[in-house]
Amino acid sequence: MKFSYLFCTAAALAYGHPAFAASADGAQTGAAEEVASADESVKPARRPAFNTGVARARDALDTAVSTSTVVETEINKVAPRSLAELFRLIPGIRSEAYAGDGNNAYTVRGLPLVSDGAKYIQLQENGLPVLEFGDVQSFGPDNLMRVDLNLAGVQAIRGGSASTFASNAPGGIINLIEKTGEVEGGSVQLSSGLDYEMYRLDVDYGARISDTLRFHVGGYFRSGEGPRSTGYNSYRGGQVKFNMTKEFAAGGHLRIYAKMLNDRFPQYYPSPLVVNGTNENPSFKSVANMNVKNDSSYSQYLSSFVSFDSNNNLKRFNIHDGNRVKSNSLGFETKFGVDGWTFTDKFRYSDTAGDINGASQILYLPASALAATFGGPGATVSYAQGENAGEVIANPSALNGNGLLALTVPSDLVLNDFSNAINDFRGSKVWEIGGGRLTLTGGWYHSWQALKYDWLLTSVVQDVVGGGDSRLVDITAANGFPVTQGGILAYGSLTPGYQRSYDVEYSVNAPYGSFNFHKGRLAVGGSIRYDMGKVRGTTSADGSSDAYFVDINGDGVPSSYAETVVRHFPTSSGDPVDYKYDYLSYSLSANFRVAETFSLFARYSRGARASAERILFSPAINAADGSLAEKSAAYNPVRQLEGGFKYRTGSVSLNLTGFLANVDETNTQLVNDASGTYFELVSRSYRAYGAELEGSWRRGGFSVNAGATLTHAEITADKNHPDFVGNTPRHQAKFIYQLVPQYDSGKFVVGASVVGTTGSYAQDVNKLRLPAYTTVGAFVQYRLAENIVWSMNASNLFDVLAITDVLEGSIPATGVVSARTLYGRTISSSLRFNF
Template sequence: MHKSGLLLFAAQLALVSPAFAEANDDQSDAASTRPQAKPPVEVFSTGVAKGRDRLDSATSTSALRGDDIQKFGPRPLGDVLRTMAGLRVESGIGEGNNNYTVRGLPLAAGGSKYMQFQEDGLPVLEFGDLFNIGTDVYLRNDLSIAQIETIRGGSASTFASNSPGGLINIISRTGDVEGGSLQLSSGLDFDQKRADFSYGAKLGENTRFHLGGFYRQGEGPRPIGFDGWRGGQVKLNVTRNLAGGGYIRLYLKLLDDRSPTYAPYFVNITGTNSNPVFRSYPGFKLNRDSVLSPYLGPVVTLDENNRLAAFPISTGQHAVSKSIGLETQFDVADWTITERMRYSANSGDFNRAFPSSANTVSAFAASQGGAGASAVYASGPLAGQAIPNGSMVNGNGLLALYYVSYVRAHALDDFTNDLRATRVWKVSGGNLTTTLGAYYASQKLKTTWLHTAMDIDVNGGKTAMVDIISANGTAQTQDGYYAFARSTSLFRRAFDVDYRVFAPYGSINYHFGKIAIGGSLRYDIGRVRGSLIGADLGGGRKGLTSYDINGDGVISAAEKRVAYLPLTEPAPVNYNYGYLSYSAGVNYRVAEPFSLFARYSLGARANADKILFTPVVSTTDGSVASSRDKADKVRQLEGGFKFRKNGITLNATAFRVTADDHNVLNGSANRTDRSYRATGVELEGGVQRGRFSLMLGATYTKAKITADRLDPTLAGKEPRHQPDWTFTATPQVDFGRAAIGASIVTITKSYAQDSNLLVMPGFTTVGAFATVSPMDRIHLSVTAQNLFDTVGIFEVNQSTVPANGIGFARSVNGRTVQGSLRFDF
C-alpha cells in the first residue's frame, strides 16, 4: 500500500540529504523549551578524546536534540532510537528489554550486546544484554534529556569498555537556559495520564541547576485490565563553575517505574516460507492485544529460598535505580583533567509471559490429559464453566500453555569511574592532541529466575486460566497452573557474581592543515568472581520436586512439577580475562563543507552471564579454559565522506565488520558460538529550507554466518532478523505558532530464524505530530505512534510455516494517539 512509495521516497532523498546533529560543549544544554540559535558547526563529544567538529573527525556519528525528541510525545526510548540513522532496534517488548544493534552485528539474543548505553558519559550497566534486564529498563525518555549522541564503530571501542559496536549516550540538560516546562499528557485512544516537568535556573553567579522528570499511570498501549504503567523518575544536577575555568557537577537520579512487558503472541501463519501470510486470530489482534489480564496469576512458585511465594502478574518491568554521580573538568599545567564517577543501586522485579504451545480445545486438552480430556475455566467471570471440545471459544477456539518468567534483580549495583587527561601541543604548525585515561568499573549481578506455567484461553485483555481434566476425572492442573516451574527445572537459576573491570587507555591525534591522523589503544582487564545455583548445572542437582502448594494434604499432578533451587550445591565462578582494543583513522578536510575519512578498529565485548550455566565455565573451579570464550572480538573497517553547506548535510559510510558471538537464545537452552561478517553502507543527512526541514537515514547491510562451531550447517546463512535495508525519514514544517511533522521507519524483509526458511515481511511505521501555540508559552499538541496501525513483525518463534497454522510472533504496538498541554515558564 503506502510502503512502496515510502521506500522509494526515502531511498531517493537519502542520496541528497540528512541530520541536524548540533551539540554544544559537554557542559551545556543542547536543547531547551525555547527556540535557540543553531551552532555554527556540529560538535560531537561521545566516544572521542575531545569534542570537535564532525567534519574534522574520522568517525560515524549522529545526534538528536531533545526538542526534536519531544515533538513526537513521550515515547519509550526504544521507539526514539528506531528513528536514528545506523541503529537497528527491535521494539514492541515494552518500555525496556528491547533489542539493539548496529552494522549487521548479530541479534542472536536480546538486549544490546555490542553497543553500550551511557547516561552523561558513563555506562548505565556495564553489560547491555543481561538476561531479562537490558540496560534500557533503567532509562526513560522525558524532558530532562538535552540530546542523544550515538557513535557507530570507530573509537567507541577504545574510549569505553564493552562497546565495540558503538555508544548511545543520553545527555541531560544542565540548566544553561533558565526556565522550564510543565507538560500534561493523556492518551486519546488508550489509557495514560502523565505529567512531565523540567526546570533550570541559577543558584548564584557561578552555580546553576536543573531538575526534571515525570510521573505516569495507566493501562498502557494495549488493554490489560489494570494499570501497567505506574511510577516515574526525578533527575537533579547542580553545576558550579570554577575560578580560572572548568566546572564541577553533581548528579542525582531516582527511578521507580513499572511498565508492562509484551511477548510473542498468537498469530495465524499460512502461505509458503518465502511468502507467508500473517493474520490475527479473532479475539486477539497481534499488534493491540496481550495475554495480560486481571484474571491471571499470581505467579505462584518457590522463591529464592525455596519458600512458597506469590508474586503479582501486574509487576511487569519494575525498575528501581538510585544513583549519585560526580563530574569535574579543570586545567592543570596545560592539561585538561576530566573525572566522571557514578554509583547506581539498581534493582527490581521483571516478569513476562511467553508461549510454549497452543492448539484447539480438544487437541490441547488431549495433549495434557490424554484422550477424552476436557477443559474448564479456572478464573475470570466464567470460572467453573466447561469449555466444550470443538468449541470456537473467543472466536478462535484456542487454548495455550504459557510460561511466566519472574526475574528478581536483588542487586545490579554499578560503580564506574573514568579519569582522563588531555593536552593539545603545538607541533610543526599543527595540533597534537594526547589523551591518557584510566577506567574502573564494578558490576554486581545478583538475580534469581523463577517460573510458573499456566493454561490459558486466547482472549486479548481478558485472558483467563483454564483447568484440564482427564477422562477419568483426574485434574492435570491446579487452579489453572500446569506446573509451578517451567514444566521442567530449566532456567531455575540464582546468580551472585561480581565483575570488576580496569582499563588504561590512551590516544593521539595530529591535526595539520586539512589532515587529521589519530589512533587509540585500550587494554581491558577483567576479574569475575561469584557463585551459581541451578539444576542446569548438572551433577546431583535435580531441580524438580513435589510440594503441597495449596496445603490440602494431597499432591496433585501439577504439584509434582515444582521447581526448586539446590541451595546446598553451588558452583563457583572464578576467572580473569584481558583483551586489547585499538583504533586508527585519518580525516581529510577537502574543503570547508566536505571531508573524507577512513578508520580501522579492533574491539571486544567481555562475555558476561551468557556463558554462565554453559559448559564454557567449569562447575568444579569456575574457570574458563579458552580465552576466546571470555570475550568476543569485533573488527571494523569503515570509510566515507561528510558534507555540510547551506542547510544541507550528507554523511555516508561504507563498512565491513567481522564479529564473534557466544550467546544463549532467549527463552531456550540453545547456545550459539559463531562468527559473522557484514558489509554495507550507512547514509545520514538532512536539509532545511525556510520552514521545512527533513532528517533522513538509510542503511544497507549484507550479513552472513561465516562459522558455527555448534551447528556447522548454519555456516553461510544470513543471521536471523537482519533486513537488507532500513530507512528513516523525519519531515517537519514549522509555521511559528503551529508545526506538523512525521517520523517514518521502514525495514525490509528478513529471516525469522538462522535456518533461512521462514521470511518475516518488511514493514513501515509512521509517527506524526501537530502542535499549535494559541498564546505565548502555551502549546497544545497531538501525537500519534504507528499512525496506520501497522502489524509490523519483529520476531517469529517458528522456523517454517506451521502445519496447523498456529504460530507465535511479536509485533510493534498498534496505533496510539495522545494529547498534550505544555506550559513554559
C-alpha cells in the same frame, strides 16, 4: 577507530539541523539558534558539546567519526513512546521496539542480534553506562532509562572511537544527556493517550543561584493501562533527577547529580499470529478475538502466582506488578585544567533492585490437542476463573472463536542486587609541533557490576483472547484426576534447568590512550585500550531430580499433577564462577579535508565485548571450578573497516560511510523448534558490509532529515550448526531507512516520521521470512499563547502490522507462531506550559 573521534563534533555542530536525528557531521554553527528563533513555541534547544565516545570535540569535517544528535525540541515533536522508538530514528541503528519501555533489542550496522538487549551498543547517561553489560537476560539497560523533560538531547556514535573510549561498546554508544541549568526556566507538561489509557505529568526547572552556581531538577509521574490491553492499570511510577554545577573561575566545573527511579510497566511478550502460505512467501494475521498489535498476554484475571525462591521457600508474586524497577543513583563529574592539561573525571554509584514480572506464552495449540498433550486421550478442559469457573468447555474448537489454548510461563526475576559503581578519569593536552597540533589523551576506566538475581517460574494454561480478559483453564484427565490446579500446570518450569539463581560480581579495569595529529588538511590518529575483567560468584539451577511433590493446597495428598512438579533449588552451595579475561582494542584513522565543505576519511578498528552473564549455565564455564572451559568464550572481538565522505553547506549535509565488520560471538539464544523452547549456546562468526547514508536539507521553514543503511550480512562459521554457514543472521534486513520531513512556521509545526525495513528471516535457519514494513508517525504543534504549546502525536498512523520477531524458524503444523510486533496506531496529546 579513530582518534579523530576526538574531534567528534563541536557543540554547535552537534545541534545543527532541525530534523529529528540531526547529523553532528552535517551541523552548522548557528543553525540551532536559527531553529530556536523560528519556533518560539518551544523552549530553546540545549546544546551541550558532543562528548560521547570521543576525547575532544572538533569540527566534524576534520574527523573520521559517524555521529548523530537528537535535540530536545525534536524529541518533543515526535514524542516517542519509549527509548526504543526514539532510537529507531537514528541512522545505522536497528531498534526492535517490541517489548515496551524495557528489554527491547538494539544493534548497529549489521552486527548480530542473537538475543534481546544491546550487546554491541552501550546505552549511557551523561557519559557513563547504566549497566556494564547491555544484554543481561530479561533485564536490558533501557529498563533504567526514560525520556522526559530532563533530556537535553541524545548523542550517538556508530563504530569509530566507541571501541577505545568505552568498554563493551565496539558497535557504538547512545548517550542521554540531561539539562544542567544553562538555560533558565522550566516547563510543566500534561499528556494523555487519546485512543489508549495513559496519563502523565512532566515537570522540569533550571536556574542560576549565582554567577558560578546553577542547578536543574525535573521528573515525571504516569499512570494508565498503556498502549496494549491488559485489563488493569499496568503503568504507574516515575523518576526525579537533580544536578548542581559549580563553575570554576579558571575554567572547568564540578557537577553533582542524582536520580531516583521508581517505575512500573509491563514487558510485552510474544503473541499468537496465524500464518498462511509458504515460508518464503507467508501471510500473517491476528487470531480471532486477539489483535496482536493492541492486545497482550496479560489479563485482569492473571495476577498472583506462587513459586519457590532460591532458599526453597514458597514465594508469591504478582505479574500485575510488571517490571518494577527501583534505582537510586548518585554521581559527580569534574573538569579542570593544570599546566596545559585538561582533566575530567566522571563517577556514579547506582543502587538498583526490584522485580521483573511477566507472562510469556511459549506454545499455542488447539484446546483439545493441548489438553491431550498433558492430560492424555479424553482429557477435558474447563475454566479455572471467572463467573463460569469449573464449567467444562463443551466445544473446545470454538473457544473464543479461535479454539486455542496457550502454555504460559509467568515469571519473577527477583533483582536482589544490580548495583554498580563506575569511574572514568582522563587527561588531555595539545602541543604545537611541526606546524601542526598534536593531541594526547590518556585515561583509566573502572567499573564494578553486581548481577545477583533469582529467576522463578510457574507454568499455567490460559485461553487466547484479547482485551485483558484471558482466563486460566484447567485440564482434567479422562479418569477425573486433575492435571492442573487452578490453571497451574507446574510450580516451576516443565523443563529442568530454568529455575535459576545468580550471585555474580564483575569488575573491569581499562587503561586507554589516544593521539591525534592535525596539520593543514590532514588529520591522523590512533587510540588503544586494554580491558581486564574479573568475574567471581556462584550460580545455581534446579535439575532433573529437583522436582517433587509438595502439598500446595494442604489436603495431604497429590491432588493434581501440578503438585508433583514443584521445582526446587539444590541444597548445595551452588556452582562456582571464577575466571579472568583481557583483550586489546585499538583504532587507526586518517581524515583529509579536501575543501571547506568536503572531506574524506578512513578508519580501521578492533574492539570487543565481554560475554558476561550470557555464558553462565553453559558449557563455556567449567562447573567444577568456575573457570573458562573455552577461553575464546570470554569476549567477542569485532573488527571494523570504515571509510567515506562528508559534505556540508549552510543548508545541506550529506554523509556516506562504507563499512565492513567481522565478529566472533559466543552467546545464548532462545530457540523454538520441534524439540520445544530452550536456550542454546551459540558459537559462530559473522561478516557484515554495506553503506550508511545520512543527510539533511533545509529551506526556510521546510526541512528534511533522512538516513538509510544498506547491509549484507552472513554467518561465516558455526560450531554447532555448520549448515547455517552462508545464511543471513536472523532479523537482519538488507535495507533500513528513516525520513523526517517537517514544516515550521514559527506559530505551528507539522511533520512526519517514516521508518521502514525490507524483509528478513525469522531465525538463522533462513526458512520463514518476516515481511517488510513501513510505519508512519505524524506530529503537530501549535502555540496557543507565548508560553503555551499544544501538540498531538500519532505513532504507526496507518496501523501497519510490523512484525519484528517470530520465535519459530518455519511455519509449524498448527499454522500459529509466537510473534512480537510494534504497537498499532496510538494517538496522544499534550499541553505544555513554559515559564
